[in-house]
Amino acid sequence: MHIQEDNQPFDDINVTPMLDLAYVLLVIFIIMTTASVQGVKVALPKSKMTASLAKAHIKAITISERGDMFLDAYPVTPEQLEERLLQLKRGNPGQAVVVKGDARAQYVKVMQVLEVLKKVDITEIGLVTSRAAS
Template sequence: MAFSSNSSGGGPMADINVTPLVDVMLVLLIIFMITAPLMSHKVKVELPQATLDSKPEILVPPVTVAVKSNGEIFWNDEKVNKDLLEARLAVMAQEVPQRQLDIRADNSTRYQIIADVVRSARVAGIRKVGFVSTPER
């Protein structure tokens, strides 16, 4: 408790106790002193600058493989089975320039089915595999 030293009576003292404020500020100072060196990057990398003025023209259209939630596979909207898909992927891998493979799948499609399609594309030698999704709103 703070006691008044003046003789005007026993009224409360109007001074602010700054000790808790100083304690909090010292703790914050120590935290920032420890974390500030961790925020800086140790390795300096000069990133390349983008020089693309316009979108590049797509010379060959991509192939779209759609996978439904029940496991049905469609090659450009034509239903195919696993063997026919692998055969078409092998033919596509031999094309020059190689087209991109776009994979579309339902929201409820199991990941294993999609992974099998991607694995088949990689085994066949497809270098460009993309995933098609709806944009966020």
């Protein structure tokens, strides 16, 4: 063990507290970036009649303006969507699904999703819209 005299300058720096701070900041950054991912933003079509679909374990299928499909926030192809919905249906026979289609999305993409839902026998389906101005 090396004993420092009072008049001698330190010749090494303890970087442990600085590394601890860097790790804490890294963890905070990771938590904040994953918490902000809540779904895919789409411009919903307007409707004067809206109903609340407040049910537990509802899965959201989103169709973007470009026609990309997402199950919750994860991109999927129609085949992957069918496979994942079958898995969900096995786990929960009364699985509810909402379809969030962008107002400018191609109608054929919405129909593809509805066909997949029919194929896997999911009957609890909701279409998400935003409230139109009166």
